[in-house]
Amino acid sequence: MGSAYRSVANNRYSAINASSNPGPAVSACIIAFNEADRIGECLASLAFCDEIVVVDSFSTDATADIARAAGARVLQRPFDGFRSQKAFAVEQARHDWVLCLDADERVGDALRDSIDAARASGFSAAAGYRFARLDHYFGRFLRHGNAYPDRVLRLFDRRRGGWRGSREVHEAASVDGPVRTLAGDLIHYPYRSFEQQLAKTQRYARMMAEHEFARGKRASLAKLVLSPAWRFWRGFVLRGGFRDGWHGLVYAYVRANYVRQKTIMLWLLQNGQPVAAPAPSDLSTG
Secondary structure (H helix, E strand, O other): HHHEEEEEHHHHHHHHOOOOOOOOOEEEEEEEEEOOOOOOHHOOOOOOOOEEEEEEEEOOHHHHHHHOOOEEEEEEEOOOOEEEEEEEHHHHHOOEEEEEEEOOOOEOHHHHHHHHHHHHOOOOOOOEEEEEEEEEOOEEEEHHHOOOOOEEEEEHHHEEEOOOOOOOOOOOEEEOEEEEEEEEEEEEHHHHHHHHHHHHHHHHHHHHHHHHHHHOOOOOOHHHHHHHHHHHHHHHHHHHHHHHHHHHHHHHHHHHHHHHHHHHHHHHHHHHOOOOOHHHHOOOOO
């Protein structure tokens, strides 16, 4: 599969440095770690950009090789948080207008057309642009509930904003100036397996609990009971997640469990209890 990705990407990227697109130049910025099975399609969807910057966290698979073969500029940096990694990628871009993606995302055709139209106008309408993210969830795109439209700000003028703040998980870009919404979807393939989703969700829950604890936020028994139930009810019933069938049901259950895990971990932290396994050096050998 890697060779197929390289072939497709090479064909799509042959004109990257000689872009004929009108308007300001755009740098695409991607962070990645062990994404050899997915980064090829991500890169191919960014063929309309003037350069591609990939910040890799020392992948042990062919991620970096595939990116280089596709014409991307690859930089290596130890991972110290999602926000910090993305901010670093933006800093390395050669152009001030940046489009930020994760390696498991692709720019859909309609979204590409919307970006091209905004670019042709010189991006004069805004300091940044948001658009919907469409999740592919075990064989089906989720178009309802808490999953969609999940609008994200990913295209912006770095002179007027970026990946700011201190939160390293569920990070969000912000800009000083107007933000407009573009038509089209950023297509997202977040999970390779259900086991991976559970592990990823638990990791994010711990990171968010630690972030909230550091900021002085505290959990309560009422939140522990009610918050997960509300997350499920809001997404599956009020926002129509049931319209996505069993996929929507499973998604709603897992997202509710994320809230439960985060609240439990916050409760444990405020009561002086550990939420993660100790480092090997902290383990007793006696």
